[in-house]
Amino acid sequence: MSSALLNVCVDPRLNHEALRDQLMQRLDVPVPTNRVFVVGEVGGNYGSAARNTIALLNRQRDQIVLAGVLHHDDCLAAAAGMRQAMAPTAKALEEALREAGFRCPVLTGTIITETSTIVWADRPPKSFEVLNFRMPRMYG
Numbered sequence: 580m581s582s583a584l585l586n587v588c589v590d591p592r593l594n595h596e597a598l599r600d601q602l603m604q605r606l607d608v609p610v611p612t613n614r615v616f617v618v619g620e621v622g623g624n625y626g627s628a629a630r631n632t633i634a635l636l637n638r639q640r641d642q643i644v645l646a647g648v649l650h651h652d653d654c655l656a657a658a659a660g661m662r663q664a665m666a667p668t669a670k671a672l673e674e675a676l677r678e679a680g681f682r683c684p685v686l687t688g689t690i691i692t693e694t695s696t697i698v699w700a701d702r703p704p705k706s707f708e709v710l711n712f713r714m715p716r717m718y719g
Contacts (some may be wrong), residue, residue: 582614582636583645585654586629586672587690588662589619593693601697602647605686612644613646623650625671629633633679643681648672651690672682 585602587593599615616636620626625648635641648669650681656662673685688699698706 580614580639581612581642582616582678583612583643584629584636584647584672585615585617586625586644586646586668587617587619587622587652588649588651588652588656589621590655590692593651593690593691594719598649598690598697602645605697605699606645607714610621611650622654622656623648623668624661624663625668627677629672629674630675633675633681634695637679637681642674643683645683646672646676646681647688649690651692652707653692668708 583602583606585598587595589656598617602615616632618628618632620628624689626695633643648665650657650662652691654662669687670684676683676685686699686701688697690697
């Protein structure tokens with residue numbers, strides 16, 4: 580079986596189903612993913628939830644095909660000074676996966692809290708700008 584792992588903040592405003600769906604859409608790997616594990620720690624930090632999920636999947640001989648660390652705007656933990664920086668968090672997750680024998684990409688991004696929309700760091704957000712075209716005015 581193959582799985583994906585998404586490390587996010589414990590904030591109750593985040594919609595895990597929406598995050599799961601977006602991760603499934605993002606999968607660029609040839610192996611179909613049967614399960615997406617959304618694990619939470621304060622601020623989206625790497626912690627026991629991710630560590631124990633990796634151990635569980637390792638014991639079940641699952642294949643982790645994609646992992647992600649997502650922070651979100653309007654984060655209560657960040658405002659309280661409890662959120663770690665993205666780079667060390669992603670590196671800790673990557674090292675834990677490697678130590679468990681998993682070789683998969685670890686993506687990063689930001690969640691827009693209000694809509695639970697993911698903006699991946701390696702893909703710019705879609706722009707819905709209007710054209711800078713203006714109809715000429717007819718002066719009579």
